Amino acid sequence: MAAKDHTIFSSYQRDPALFDELYDEKGEVKNIYKTLFDLYGSHSIEDYMRLNEKAKSSFFNQGITFQVYGDKDSQEKIFPFDLFPRIIDPAEWEVIEKGAIQRSRALNLFLWDIYHDKKILKQGVVPLELVSSSENYLHQMMDVDPPGGIYNHISGTDIIKHNDGKYYVLEDNIRCPSGVSYVISNRTALKRALFGVFNHYQAYTVTNYAENLLELLETVKPKGVDSPNTVVITPGMYNSAFYEHSYLAKTMGVELVEGRDLYVENDFVYMRTIKGPEKVDIIYRRIDDQFMDPLEFRSDSALGVPGLFSAYKKGNVTLANAPGTGVADDKAVYTYMPEIIKYYLDEEPILNNVHTYHCSRKEELAYVLEHIPELVVKPVDEAGGYGISIGNKLTKEEIEKVKKQIAENPRKYVAQPIMSLSVHPTYIDETNSFEQRHVDLRTFTILGKDREFVLKGGLTRVALRRGNLVVNSSQGGGSKDTWVLKH
Amino acid sequence: MSLEYRIAYKAENQYEHPVKEARWQFLICPHEEEGQKVTSFSFGNSLNFPYEVSTNAYGFTTMRILAKAEFKHISFEADFNVLKTAASPFDFDLPLDPVEDLQRYQNLHFRVEFEPFLRRTQLTTLLEQHSKFFEYRKEKTVFENLVDLNRWVFEKIFYTPGVTHVNTTLDEIVENRHGVCQDFAHLFAAVARQFGIPCRYVSGYLHQGNGYFGDSQMHAWNEAFIQDVGWIGFDPTNNILTGENHIKVAHGKDYADCAPLKGILYSKGENTTNHSVQVHGQQQQ
């Protein structure tokens, strides 16, 4: 079936250099997309525009909005949402799911090791400098046994499909990965706008995330607690992810607290309720390590709870994720993931890692400085897509600037070949038509004691600007509903 | 032979605007370890807020107070009786081969184990040109070099209270050559770590009976790791090895890990704190 038969796809232009997920090798619409293609194609442009506007106002009325860091007017914005869903084939999903679990498990064992015996460092499998130069390596966590032995309860794995058709992991986010609420609100918005399409596809539900999160968190409750009292802690309503924090608290049916709602007495944590103090056992924290406890970390932080860390160290409260997970979230650690997986699990990595050049190594630094136009240069310790330079998008002056930055502080940078993210048809407001846009996928994995859960779906993030490869919402990215089909 | 000390710690806090809620954490209790025993202690404050005893992230005893009332002034008092057993700091043999001695510090296993105390922290970072002033002599053992370093730091900085503060960088201190015991200890640690020798920052009390430097506040010194021996105390402020006059409270990477008093206030405006420490000693049999 050719695209021109369909009104809203009639102007869809395919760049042969890009890997378009809609089509197979022969250039035909893939089987799993055929029905969807027909269903969407039956809409006129006007129809589709109307649906699109409706979906937008649905987000706005639900107050599913965020604010961009450092934005002066800090206007509320909706996270742009694309109505054309991404479909993941069951066989492919199986690989992703197994791969995500494998990585989370390996990272958890890595964290346990570097905060206990440090065997991997002593045997030189990964360099000592990996942790010794990381500000996220918390000595306060040395020899602390987190309840159930779990550090990274919640991991967000960013995965792309390269033009070789294979999935690659770009990043493991194990500090406070966000975005899961958008997975659910995307599904809701799509159902509201185009419920009919769900009659033709059997996709896994995504609304079971919160109940699984609560269940798995309860498997790592502190010792001696029968029915644990769980809370979600947020920096407050002006945080860009506040909607998500309140969504999770609400769907888990637990309290959403701020630092000032909690206090520590005799190394137990309590919250201040209208009926007096109530003990808290499990805290799903959405504030960073450094802001958690002003007595142990940054003393100027008003977000945290004084004494929280000593309550944690005594084993009286579970923190998820555990303090100090940030060290394994470092982009430099990512580059050793194949070694880490092999070392702890004695397995081959299921998901590919992108080859990484370490600017801290002399030979690799030389290569990077010579090949900037072919590489993506990233600072190892920045989140949210800040500070990334994509080589083939840089002017001559910019290349020189990047070179200078790297040369001044090589340890701060890693470089990777420019991966070409797959593209997916995305409706563009400005042109009122579908265009190819780059996408990635963030999966959400929860580790509990001897159990794990991967949300069947995940957040497909779209770089809305033509040719752009950075999909982060803070960089103008949008998202799509993502269907994992049942067998 | 043992010595008994009585330590009186006092702190007074004055606030510009009334405080409605506050939390303080004191890291001032002498550490229980070999050769040092706390025989009694008392702790109180002028507003009679209750306190709780806990441990901080590094395992040292802390006292915490949660205050919920309106006030502009509060004072704290602690008294400790400590029993010290005098031991000779030189009670070990020096290694025979200085080169091999230093090489053992390069062992990966060793560096991993002692990583926290080899780390450059914000307070123990020194520009290369400044650390070059001290020359490590390869023909001497690590211990002997540290003794030299102790003297070098002692001669490098003039003990001058009030010219530096928590945010003064080590490089500024080396350039201006004035500072207090914290600065001496940070400089010692910075240089020792550059040679790969694990070094701790130690906070505690000094019995000044013998005319040692240190004002009427808490003292700071260092502990460096000597192969086959263990942690040995150096007091660069006084150019001595630590002994029965040094009563240790806590150690860490630098001052930030050992601050004697941390306060979280829910109030605006300025506040001032005054500390005073008195150590009285008497010899026992």
Added chain:
Amino acid sequence: MLARVANNLFWMGRYIERSEHIARYMHVNYFSSLDAPHEISRSRQFVLRSMLRMAGEAVPDEGEELNEEEVLHRLALDPSNPFSIISNVRYTRENANSARDLISTELYESINKFYHFVLKYPADHYKKKGLYDFSVNIIEMSSILRGRIRSTLLHDEVYAIILLGVNLERANQLIRMINAKYQDAKEARGSYGDTFSKSFEWTTLLKCLESYDMNRRHYKKTPTSLTTLEFLILNPNCPRSLMNCLNQIYNHIRVLDNSFRYNKDSTAFLVGRVRSEYQYKYIEEIEGNIQQFIDGMLKNLADIGTQMENEFFHY
């Protein structure tokens, strides 16, 4: 429930009620003044002053000419005025935001829509010809919020706290309106032989509180000072009356504090005390000294609010 969040829900209830009362008072006064039987009641300056007084703003001296557009804008859409409707709606949403995990999606969505409606309302259109449309919308959207509160929240502590806020604020606004109209009735007295007790202002007052039809049905004659005040203060069956508010406040506080232990420092005790004082009063005992009643009741209500804060929201 967290003490901080309870405090926010309480104020959310108060702000919802407050914005509606301001809108109703502006709307009713402005439009009923257009066909008022007397010159003073008809005077635009008189009406604008009354609005300012009710909203708790400083009322300028008699000689000073008020600009109608300015006053209307200030009370409704001026974001720099903390007492304006737009500010109230913003506070409503902020308080709802921080308790978002506790309130229903339906309620939150309605509050959010309400906020965006007010935020986007064109100020120019409003000042020149939008007063009716704007205030009717505010009143209707507030009713929707109350409906959502009643029908989409579990009737538990969360519900009780919101309704405590709603009813305490309603009682407060009621007394303020009585105060404003009492002053108006005194000022408007004398023209065309109108007496205080038969002032047209009593009709306006009832309309401001959406109680005119109920009052007519109950007394079957033109409202007077006595029938109006009796109805609005003492009749527990009138949903806008003080007595009705006090009864509701009492019922809701009982959800939070169901102990029957004698405790004269509890909020429940204080509410019960105020309530029983008015339960068996004659209106004649009040009408003789309205000002004293107004001042005393405003203090009572403020005391209840403070007591609640100490007992439940202190964190």
